[in-house]
Amino acid sequence: MFPPVYQTLRASAAVVAIVGDRIGAHGEVPQDTARPYITWFTVADQPQDQISGSPCADFDAIQIDCWHQTDAGIRALATAVRDAIDAVGVSNRVRVNLREPDTKLYRVGIEADFITQR
Numbered sequence: 066m067f068p069p070v071y072q073t074l075r076a077s078a079a080v081v082a083i084v085g086d087r088i089g090a091h092g093e094v095p096q097d098t099a100r101p102y103i104t105w106f107t108v109a110d111q112p113q114d115q116i117s118g119s120p121c122a123d124f125d126a127i128q129i130d131c132w133h134q135t136d137a138g139i140r141a142l143a144t145a146v147r148d149a150i151d152a153v154g155v156s157n158r159v160r161v162n163l164r165e166p167d168t169k170l171y172r173v174g175i176e177a178d179f180i181t182q183r
Contacts, residue, residue, distance in 0.1 A: 066112075068125045068179035070105050077149035083142050092130070100170065101133040101142055108176065125179045128160060132170045139171035150177050 074080050074088055080103075087094060087102035094102050108128050112120035131146055133139040143159075150157050161174030 066110055066123045066125070066181070068107075068123070068127060068181045070127055070129065070177075070179070073153055073155070074103060074129075074146065074149055077145060077152070079145035080142075080149050083138075083145060092128075101131070101138060103129060103131055103142070103146065105129040113180075120183065122180050122182045125181065127177045127179055129175045129177055130161070131173045131175070134170060136171055139173055143173035143175065146175060150175070155179055 071088055071090065075086070084102050087098055089095075089098070089102065089104045090106070092104050092106035094104055105127055108126040110126075111124045113122045113124055114120050129146055129150075131139060131142045133142050147157060155177045157175050157177040159173060160176045161172060164171050
């Protein structure tokens with residue numbers, strides 16, 4: 066229900082070197098946030114039900130969006146994020162790879178499957 070997304074990303078020196086603490090939950094950061102940055106939000110949450118009692122874990126599908134001004138920068142940031150979530154054994158895949166027409170920022174969206182023990 067509340068996976069350690071922020072903690073996982075902040076534990077990566079490569080991610081911190083690129084975005085510092087500019088990591089926003091709920092898919093947003095303040096409008097005046099310096100670029101590059103990361104946003105993330107829950108796509109789906111499901112308890113791991115069992116017949117012998119309360120669920121022992123939650124399965125959360127999380128979308129982590131990387132935002133950068135340059136193509137080379139977005140590649141470096143998305144790679145750092147992927148490596149950070151790989152390091153903790155979280156399955157992931159790219160869902161979005163584009164340039165936003167309004168902001169002109171490059172965006173890579175990575176969906177990650179966190180299983181969090183209760």
